[in-house]
Amino acid sequence: MDPSLRREIILDNYQNPLHKGLVEEDGYIKVRTNNESCIDDLWIMMKVLDGKIQDIRFDGEACAISTSATSIMIRNFIGKTYDEAKELLENYEAMIDERPYDKEKLGELNVYDEIYKQPNRKKCALLPFRAIHKLLEDPSLFQK
Amino acid sequence: MNREDFPILKQNLIYFDNGATTMKPQCVIDSMVDYYSNYTANAHRGDYDNSMKVDVLYEGVRGKVRKLIDAKDASEVVFTKGTTESLNLLVFGFMKGHLNMGDELLLTKSEHASNVLPWMELAKEKGIVIKYIPLDDENKVTIDNVLKTVSPKTKVISLAQVTNVIGDVRPMKEIGKLCQERGIYFVVDGAQSVPHMKVSVQEMNADFLAFSGHKMLGPTGVGVLWGKMKYLQEIKPFCYGGGMNASFESTGDFELREVPTIFDAGTPAIAEVIGLGTAIDYLEAIGLDKIQAHEQELKRYLLEQLKNVPKITVYNPTSEAAIVAFNIDGVFSQDTAIYLNHYHICVRAGNHCAKILKDELKVKNTCRISFYLYNTKEEIDELIRVLKDAEHIFDVVL
Numbered sequence: 335m336d337p338s339l340r341r342e343i344i345l346d347n348y349q350n351p352l353h354k355g356l357v358e359e360d361g362y363i364k365v366r367t368n369n370e371s372c373i374d375d376l377w378i379m380m381k382v383l384d385g386k387i388q389d390i391r392f393d394g395e396a397c398a399i400s401t402s403a404t405s406i407m408i409r410n411f412i413g414k415t416y417d418e419a420k421e422l423l424e425n426y427e428a429m430i431d432e433r434p435y436d437k438e439k440l441g442e443l444n445v446y447d448e449i450y451k452q453p454n455r456k457k458c459a460l461l462p463f464r465a466i467h468k469l470l471e472d473p474s475l476f477q478k
Numbered sequence: 479m480n481r482e483d484f485p486i487l488k489q490n491l492i493y494f495d496n497g498a499t500t501m502k503p504q505c506v507i508d509s510m511v512d513y514y515s516n517y518t519a520n521a522h523r524g525d526y527d528n529s530m531k532v533d534v535l536y537e538g539v540r541g542k543v544r545k546l547i548d549a550k551d552a553s554e555v556v557f558t559k560g561t562t563e564s565l566n567l568l569v570f571g572f573m574k575g576h577l578n579m580g581d582e583l584l585l586t587k588s589e590h591a592s593n594v595l596p597w598m599e600l601a602k603e604k605g606i607v608i609k610y611i612p613l614d615d616e617n618k619v620t621i622d623n624v625l626k627t628v629s630p631k632t633k634v635i636s637l638a639q640v641t642n643v644i645g646d647v648r649p650m651k652e653i654g655k656l657c658q659e660r661g662i663y664f665v666v667d668g669a670q671s672v673p674h675m676k677v678s679v680q681e682m683n684a685d686f687l688a689f690s691g692h693k694m695l696g697p698t699g700v701g702v703l704w705g706k707m708k709y710l711q712e713i714k715p716f717c718y719g720g721g722m723n724a725s726f727e728s729t730g731d732f733e734l735r736e737v738p739t740i741f742d743a744g745t746p747a748i749a750e751v752i753g754l755g756t757a758i759d760y761l762e763a764i765g766l767d768k769i770q771a772h773e774q775e776l777k778r779y780l781l782e783q784l785k786n787v788p789k790i791t792v793y794n795p796t797s798e799a800a801i802v803a804f805n806i807d808g809v810f811s812q813d814t815a816i817y818l819n820h821y822h823i824c825v826r827a828g829n830h831c832a833k834i835l836k837d838e839l840k841v842k843n844t845c846r847i848s849f850y851l852y853n854t855k856e857e858i859d860e861l862i863r864v865l866k867d868a869e870h871i872f873d874v875v876l
Binding site: 340341344345349373374375395396397398399401455 | 827828843875876
């Protein structure tokens with residue numbers, strides 16, 4: 335990907351993140367995600383309806399990489415079934431960890447495909463990953 | 479000043495994170511290598527030359543610490559792993575036996591985690607009440623606010639002499655006097671003060687003082703708990719074993735050694751204690767007054783220069799110690815720190831272990847610059863140059 339386009343997408347999602355702000359509504363499950371070695375600290379909440387992720391929202395303070403990755407990730411996970419979400423999650427982790435992955439499946443998340451070049455920022459890119467991983471712990475949520 | 483004494487500063491490195499830890503002069507490194515290369519032996523154990531030499535040097539450091547902090551007696555100096563262990567030893571070894579349900583303890587919201595969490599744990603255990611002395615508009619402690627918060631139930635006031643984010647120097651003499659008049663234990667966290675200024679436990683009427691070696695040019699793994707002898711004698715040690723007992727029998731009877739050896743169970747951090755002694759000699763040879771004046775001149779210069787940089791918010795412009803907490807408007811502090819790292823400038827980003835300060839500062843995370851004797855105006859000029867260029871920050875960090 336063209337580096338300036340990559341930067342533009344990341345920056346746009348950092349400065350104007352989508353789905354930011356938590357809501358007081360029934361039906362959401364909520365987790366906190368933070369990195370031990372740095373100061374990123376986010377809350378992420380998810381609602382599942384009819385076997386699909388209907389909504390995800392987040393709030394908190396985090397760096398440009400963590401915030402943008404959360405914003406982009408949320409967009410990509412809404413509408414997914416449990417199996418689709420799991421598959422997306424596995425591909426994303428594989429990309430960050432420099433293992434083989436399916437580029438087609440990741441869409442806009444491909445902007446982080448060179449994050450491995452800055453090893454200290456891998457954990458930033460994985461911050462929302464770990465939250466969504468936790469949110470998907472209970473597959474029964476997706477049973478219609 | 480004295481940059482040539484610090485081997486690490488030969489690298490392309492601008493180190494502005496001295497509140498976290500400090501660089502080591504060659505003499506400190508050499509003194510530890512000397513122990514390992516030329517006279518390794520255990521302390522308090524043998525009758526051979528090297529062992530006796532170790533004893534003399536190890537115990538001699540207590541005397542150096544005594545002089546540094548103006549204590550009455552070298553035997554009031556207890557070696558620990560660092561400030562955190564010192565405060566934990568004091569809270570759980572002493573306060574646990576001396577505080578009761580309903581007793582009040584005064585802290586502030588700008589204390590470091592190690593002067594908050596042990597107390598919170600003890601409060602939970604014993605039903606002690608923690609109260610926070612309000613900070614003024616500049617996030618400082620005033621004697622008036624201490625007087626407003628103190629009550630007949632107050633049994634302890636525990637404060638950093640200098641805080642690690644704001645860098646305010648507290649009116650310790652007045653607070654110590656108040657504590658003495660009212661029979662309140664006065665605990666001083668000296669982690670950010672002892673390395674940078676002249677400290678006198680007698681002048682501030684302290685009952686306890688805790689600090690770390692690595693923040694004052696010494697090695698990691700060694701620190702000090704100083705306390706008044708009558709209180710140290712009432713501390714129940716954490717650690718039992720060799721070195722701290724006078725005798726023990728199979729009947730279960732045992733006798734322990736006196737303060738301070740009672741706190742030296744097992745083999746202590748001998749090389750580190752020796753290194754700490756060398757660091758104290760080094761600092762005193764330069765003079766803590768001189769070091770403090772140099773740091774304050776750097777802070778004054780930095781604040782002056784920062785006025786010419788757009789979009790910078792400084793959170794503690796009026797504090798006395800050489801610590802500056804700031805943010806670039808609209809940039810997360812960690813991104814700023816990563817940006818500066820690109821130019822080999824080391825600053826700390828985050829809450830700096832003062833996680834409840836956010837209530838007062840109205841901002842959770844900041845970048846912190848903290849100076850020491852080896853920092854220079856040229857380094858500040860380079861920082862300013864890079865900060866002025868910060869409109870390109872995301873071209874660098876992304």
